[in-house]
Amino acid sequence: MLVYLLRRIAQSIFVALAMMVIVFFGIYMVGNPVDILISPDATPAEIEATMERFGFDQPIWMQFLTFLGNALQGDLGRSFVHGEPAVQLILHYMPATLELAALGLFFSVLIGVPLGVYAGYKSDRWQGRAIMTGSIFGFSLPNFWVGMLLILIFAVELRWLPSTGRGDTVEVLGVRLSIFAEGGLQYMILPALTLALYKASLVTRLARAGTQEALVQDYVKFARAKGVSETRILFVHVLKNIMIPIVTVLGLELGSMIAFAVVTETVFAWPGMGKLLIDSILTLDRPVIVAYLMMTVLIFITINLIVDVIYTLLDPRVRISGAAS
Amino acid sequence: MKTRHLRLTACAVALGLAAMPLAAQELRIGVASEPSSADPHFHNVGPNNQLRRNVFESLVGTDETQALLPELAESWRPLDDSSWEFKLRPGVKFSDGSDFDAYDVIYSVCRIPGVPDSPSLFTTYTKAIAGFEVPDPLTLVIKTDGPYPLLPTEVSTWGVISAKANGVDGASIQFSPDGCGDLAYPATQAFNDGSAAIGTGPFLMESFRRGEGVTLVRNPDYWGEPAPWEKVEMKPLTSAGPRVAALFAGDVDMIENPPLQDLDRIKGQDDLLAVQGISNRVIYIHLDHAQEPSPMITGTDGKNPLKDIRVREALSIAINRDAIVDRIMGGVAVAAGELLPGGMFGAHADGDMPPPGFDADRAKALLTEAGYPNGFGITIGTPNDRYINDAQVAQAVAQMWSRIGITTEIDASTASTFFSRRNAHEFSAYLAGWGSGTGEMSSPLKALLATPDKSRGYGGTNRGQYSNTAMDDLLTQALATVDDAKRQELLREASRVAMADWAIIPLHFEVTPWAMKKSLSYTPRVDQYTLPYDVRPAQ
Numbered sequence: 001m002l003v004y005l006l007r008r009i010a011q012s013i014f015v016a017l018a019m020m021v022i023v024f025f026g027i028y029m030v031g032n033p034v035d036i037l038i039s040p041d042a043t044p045a046e047i048e049a050t051m052e053r054f055g056f057d058q059p060i061w062m063q064f065l066t067f068l069g070n071a072l073q074g075d076l077g078r079s080f081v082h083g084e085p086a087v088q089l090i091l092h093y094m095p096a097t098l099e100l101a102a103l104g105l106f107f108s109v110l111i112g113v114p115l116g117v118y119a120g121y122k123s124d125r126w127q128g129r130a131i132m133t134g135s136i137f138g139f140s141l142p143n144f145w146v147g148m149l150l151i152l153i154f155a156v157e158l159r160w161l162p163s164t165g166r167g168d169t170v171e172v173l174g175v176r177l178s179i180f181a182e183g184g185l186q187y188m189i190l191p192a193l194t195l196a197l198y199k200a201s202l203v204t205r206l207a208r209a210g211t212q213e214a215l216v217q218d219y220v221k222f223a224r225a226k227g228v229s230e231t232r233i234l235f236v237h238v239l240k241n242i243m244i245p246i247v248t249v250l251g252l253e254l255g256s257m258i259a260f261a262v263v264t265e266t267v268f269a270w271p272g273m274g275k276l277l278i279d280s281i282l283t284l285d286r287p288v289i290v291a292y293l294m295m296t297v298l299i300f301i302t303i304n305l306i307v308d309v310i311y312t313l314l315d316p317r318v319r320i321s322g323a324a325s
Numbered sequence: 326m327k328t329r330h331l332r333l334t335a336c337a338v339a340l341g342l343a344a345m346p347l348a349a350q351e352l353r354i355g356v357a358s359e360p361s362s363a364d365p366h367f368h369n370v371g372p373n374n375q376l377r378r379n380v381f382e383s384l385v386g387t388d389e390t391q392a393l394l395p396e397l398a399e400s401w402r403p404l405d406d407s408s409w410e411f412k413l414r415p416g417v418k419f420s421d422g423s424d425f426d427a428y429d430v431i432y433s434v435c436r437i438p439g440v441p442d443s444p445s446l447f448t449t450y451t452k453a454i455a456g457f458e459v460p461d462p463l464t465l466v467i468k469t470d471g472p473y474p475l476l477p478t479e480v481s482t483w484g485v486i487s488a489k490a491n492g493v494d495g496a497s498i499q500f501s502p503d504g505c506g507d508l509a510y511p512a513t514q515a516f517n518d519g520s521a522a523i524g525t526g527p528f529l530m531e532s533f534r535r536g537e538g539v540t541l542v543r544n545p546d547y548w549g550e551p552a553p554w555e556k557v558e559m560k561p562l563t564s565a566g567p568r569v570a571a572l573f574a575g576d577v578d579m580i581e582n583p584p585l586q587d588l589d590r591i592k593g594q595d596d597l598l599a600v601q602g603i604s605n606r607v608i609y610i611h612l613d614h615a616q617e618p619s620p621m622i623t624g625t626d627g628k629n630p631l632k633d634i635r636v637r638e639a640l641s642i643a644i645n646r647d648a649i650v651d652r653i654m655g656g657v658a659v660a661a662g663e664l665l666p667g668g669m670f671g672a673h674a675d676g677d678m679p680p681p682g683f684d685a686d687r688a689k690a691l692l693t694e695a696g697y698p699n700g701f702g703i704t705i706g707t708p709n710d711r712y713i714n715d716a717q718v719a720q721a722v723a724q725m726w727s728r729i730g731i732t733t734e735i736d737a738s739t740a741s742t743f744f745s746r747r748n749a750h751e752f753s754a755y756l757a758g759w760g761s762g763t764g765e766m767s768s769p770l771k772a773l774l775a776t777p778d779k780s781r782g783y784g785g786t787n788r789g790q791y792s793n794t795a796m797d798d799l800l801t802q803a804l805a806t807v808d809d810a811k812r813q814e815l816l817r818e819a820s821r822v823a824m825a826d827w828a829i830i831p832l833h834f835e836v837t838p839w840a841m842k843k844s845l846s847y848t849p850r851v852d853q854y855t856l857p858y859d860v861r862p863a864q
Binding site for chain 2: 030031032033034035036037038039040041042043044045046047050053054078080081082083084089092093096148151152155156159162163164165166266267268269271272275276279281282283284
């Protein structure tokens with residue numbers, strides 16, 4: 001287990017470094033942040049002074065070495081736009097994204113698993129087909145369109161839920177969260193549903209395939225012969241066995257949900273990391289973009305690791321390589 | 326200026342008498358862009374300046390046409406060629422209870438050049454200050470090197486913070502343009518968390534939360550009429566669709582910049598209204614006057630046809646500005662004949678400088694006369710996410726130019742790429758916009774058309790490298806003329822000289838729209854700011 005962990009950590013460091021190089025030089029090629037950030041009224045001398053303050057007058061390799069040197073000491077630099085350490089800025093936006101992703105994940109399981117199991121159970125009947133057809137919409141409708149539609153229906157026409165923004169928050173262990181706040185949760189429902197829609201159809205399809213496969217297994221036949229109720233067979237025996245692929249996929253999808261909820265966050269003006277990333281790209285805020293993407297790498301690697309561990313809990317037959325010895 | 330102020334006061338008194346329902350005292354605004362900090366001196370950029378004006382005031386204020394108004398200074402006048410005297414308003418208190426006086430202004434000017442990590446310092450507007458004299462705490466004399474008529478305008482752009490609140494004894498400050506010695510200054514972070522947000526403005530900052538917005542509450546001890554709102558929330562809703570949806574859903578009471586295509590729908594609602602007003606921003610096409618061969622011109626054997634005044638005139642009159650305003654801007658723009666809207670300082674009175682008339686036949690004849698009967702090829706560079714419908718406007722111009730035989734293509738890119746490429750002189754012609762920060766003609770002339778000269782700060786955005794000594798001289802003279810009437814005439818003349826030389830192609834002035842509930846009213850501002858203090862409950 002330890003060897004395995006160390007290997008994973010070494011891998012992630014390498015990936016994070018590669019990411020840093022690619023992003024740093026990529027953003028550098030796009031343009032000069034000072035051209036965007038400085039007041040148009042600034043004189044050429046002031047522009048030059050600003051370039052100097054940010055170190056943009058140095059050759060690119062020199063800038064990179066400085067950045068790398070600081071990064072190795074754990075300092076990813078300060079945001080050009082906000083003047084705050086990039087990591088601190090990302091951490092400020094992170095809770096909002098994490099709670100949204102968590103609720104989105106919850107919704108997708110809540111919607112996807114029952115639908116999928118039912119569709120697998122009735123796979124040759126119209127109910128099963130209808131669910132499968134419906135899930136195509138979940139895959140194919142663009143996120144921003146779904147978001148705008150939900151706003152239009154539930155916020156503008158029916159006025160049941162607020163359209164945008166974050167609402168009230170409460171402090172939980174020093175982190176501001178909406179999910180536990182009375183006036184906060186209602187703000188999360190529409191964006192979380194938007195995020196969940198795609199994942200829910202994914203889960204539906206996985207659950208259906210798994211159920212179909214499981215239903216012809218001997219243990220199901222045996223349970224039926226024993227007189228166990230269909231509901232119990234489906235939601236206890238079958239469900240347990242189909243969860244492994246679902247957990248794997250959801251684990252990976254959680255990563256993408258956290259890192260790239262950009263569209264949903266923009267549509268709902270949700271103050272999460274995705275919005276920060278977009279704003280930073282538009283203003284060429286290099287330290288924030290690099291730090292963000294490195295953090296993303298870290299999140300993906302951590303989630304994969306957690307998924308691997310959950311495997312062993314769900315299915316005792318699975319053993320992480322390296323642990324056997 | 327005085328009558329206007331009286332009128333405002335009268336209006337405010339009338340408002341104060343009318344009983345205002347308590348429920349109406351909260352205002353929620355959906356803003357289109359977010360300030361990068363609550364520090365008034367951190368970043369000289371629109372959203373930050375808009376926020377600053379609620380909490381920190383300047384010596385001089387500006388009204389909706391950018392005309393100067395008394396704010397922390399009750400009056401000002403030039404004493405001689407190199408000093409301005411400001412009589413400060415007595416009885417003004419900072420929100421921590423300390424008195425405002427001349428030393429707070431000096432302290433603020435001391436802080437401005439040294440704000441750490443600032444992406445855009447306010448030194449642009451303080452560098453003319455050579456020294457201070459304080460005959461008494463409520464009189465401030467600002468020294469400049471030579472005549473400097475723009476001083477009152479420039480002091481209107483930055484906010485005043487308190488010396489005492491930051492533990493500095495104002496009278497002990499030794500000012501010099503190179504620095505004020507070792508003074509304690511609040512950190513930018515302290516403004517963001519609210520601890521240093523101590524100003525004299527009509528609002529107090531309750532919270533500044535990135536991504537979520539700013540909450541302001543009424544300053545009960547404000548020296549002027551108290552703000553009409555007990556509490557104001559300014560929520561960043563950066564994409565247009567959701568911003569409009571939030572207004573329709575009733576989640577905000579007012580939004581900035583509703584997209585043009587939604588204006589009719591907003592006006593069609595029973596409970597909503599839209600207002601719009603001309604802005605100080607001109608959309609123009611700048612031409613390459615210097616490079617030979619010019620990078621994006623083909624079919625001229627390496628010659629730069631834009632150096633020929635006839636070609637420049639042809640390009641300008643080939644554009645049907647009214648059609649662009651009508652079809653592409655949905656009527657929400659005003660065709661331009663110079664770089665500042667009529668009626669603003671240094672611009673001509675409405676109608677005196679009309680947009681060049683559209684005349685394709687004459688344009689073709691001019692091209693033939695200039696030796697390009699078959700035209701040539703050119704590419705217009707344009708951003709596609711910076712100005713209202715920017716790329717579509719460039720597209721329309723390209724079609725109009727193509728019609729007179731100039732094969733025109735469009736090179737549209739996102740703002741972050743576009744401005745870097747433009748500044749590297751990669752374009753032969755480019756579309757961009759200029760908002761006059763000072764509200765007078767010297768701003769666009771100095772930035773866009775004056776011969777680039779680092780020592781004088783001329784031509785900072787003159788990426789076409791236009792140069793005309795006659796105009797430079799008039800501008801220089803205007804910038805050293807303190808007498809307003811004379812300076813205005815000089816600026817008009819400079820503008821006429823440049824326009825007669827077809828130095829640049831002004832297209833139109835942007836018009837800024839706002840949408841809000843019918844229960845509110847707001848007077849459009851040329852500087853495009855949304856100031857909650859001026860949002861009034863409708864009568």
